[in-house]
Amino acid sequence: MPHMGQQYSKEADSSKINKNRRCFLGALAGAMSMALTMQAPAMAAAYPDKPIRLIVPFPAGGSTDTVARIIAKGLQDAMSASFVVENRAGAGGTVGMAAALRSAPDGYTLGVGPVGATIIAKLIGMQVPYDPVKDIVPIANMGSLPLVFAVKSDLPVKSLGELVALAKSKPGALSYGTSGAGTPGHLAFEYLKKLAGLDIVHVPYKGDAPLTTDLQGGQLEIGILTGPAAVAQAKSDKLKYLAVTSGVRYPQLPDVPTVAEAGYKDYNITIWNVLVAPAGTDPAVIATLNGAMNKVFALESTKETLKAQGFLPSVFMSPEAAAAFVASERKAWETIVGTTGVTLSN
Incomplete structure (x- = not known):
């Protein structure tokens, strides 16, 4: 059986070793944390150094x-x-x-x-x-970009309000086209339909080009175009622009009012x-x-x-x-x- 003094001595040595180990590990952790902290700004400062x-x-x-x-x-x-x-x-x-x-x-x-x-x-x-x-x-x-609500030139309307009135007088008789189902244009016009209580049939296309072709050709009454697509056809005598969906007027088509101006307060979609x-x-x-x-x-x-x-x-x-x-x-x-x-x- 070990002498009691020897036992105390061993316990003291063990305690000292554990204390030293904790001090070492604490110092190591601090050094690593400092190194990582210093490394992050250095990496950011070097950014970018490749394509x-x-x-x-x-x-x-x-x-x-x-x-x-x-x-x-x-x-x-x-x-x-x-x-x-x-x-x-x-x-x-x-x-x-x-x-x-x-x-x-x-x-x-x-x-x-x-x-x-x-x-x-x-x-x-x-x-x-x-x-x-x-x-x-x-x-x-x-x-x-805003979206633009366009209609074929011979549709007897000159404003969004007149289009709403026409659609209400002929439920389900008019159709509108977008560049595809689930697109922002589809959602934007469906939202207007809900706000105004309209029944207008959706016709999804595969992009602005075929949509614009059918709208100009008269096969479609209403088309939802992107701003650039509308600007590209601004001089066409086969289209009329009734409203833009942004909260402010579109600088490229300054004479076209917003949907909000037509009475649908807070309507703002881009x-x-x-x-x-x-x-x-x-x-x-x-x-x-x-x-x-x-x-x-x-x-x-x-x-x-x-x-x-x-x-x-x-x-x-x-x-x-x-x-x-x-x-x-x-x-x-x-x-x-x-x-x-x-x-x-x-």
């Missing part, structure tokens, strides 16, 4: 692709970095969005988030391979894109990208180019404001989808 990929969830040539390439060129100049635009189309923009959000959250793969893939798709019942609320980090607004990154991206990287975006939007050359492409004036947003904007838009579209009852099945 940045920007995924556009639609084919080349459309309005989303156009604004993406304008912004990519501006960011390239502002950040002295190479930006590579990659088109990943499919499933209403959700394929490209998923590709961007599944990438490493290191700031070297970004996405263009259209309102459809960012908000609407999930609300109308699409199976999207990402969580629109948790997986998306909005960086900045990339521009917005289609937009936001620059997005995957969840988990360093806030310092987000801030760097946001600052560069605002520099690009401040350039007169950017403003003029976007205006010529049919976009509304740019809105400067901090990352926090961009996140708040998307959250606010989500609530608005939840109201629209809930009111109209539009889903993939109808």
Whole structure:
């Protein structure tokens, strides 16, 4: 049996060893924490040091692709970095969005988030391979467009109010076309129908081009066009524009009143894109990208180019404001989808 003094000595040695171990581990943890804290700003300061990929969830040539390439060129100049635009189309923009959000959250793969893939798709019942609320980090607004309510030239109406009166006098006799079922245009006009109590038949097309052709040809009474598509046909004598869906008048078509002006207070619908990154991206990287975006939007050359492409004036947003904007838009579209009852099945 060990001597009692020897036992106390061993216990004292053990206590001293444990104390030293705790001190060592505490010092090591502190050093690692300091190293990581110092490393994050250093990584952000070095960003970007290689090409940045920007995924556009639609084919080349459309309005989303156009604004993406304008912004990519501006960011390239502002950040002295190479930006590579990659088109990943499919499933209403959700394929490209998923590709961007599944990438490493290191700031070297970004996405263009259209309102459809960012908000609407999930609300109308699409199976999207990402969580629109948790997986998306909005960086900045990339521009917005109104929709335009157009009618064929020989329809006997000159205003939205007259169209509503005509539709009420002939329930189910008129038809309206959009660029597709579940699109913002479809939801926007269905929302008006609910507010006004109208019965007008929906005819979905595959894009603005065939829709515009049938509208000009008289096969369709009403068409919901994007702002740029309407501007492109502004001189046509085969179309009449009754209203724009934005809360303010469209600078490119200043004589066309808003839906709100026609008596539908607070009606304000635009289609937009936001620059997005995957969840988990360093806030310092987000801030760097946001600052560069605002520099690009401040350039007169950017403003003029976007205006010529049919976009509304740019809105400067901090990352926090961009996140708040998307959250606010989500609530608005939840109201629209809930009111109209539009889903993939109808």
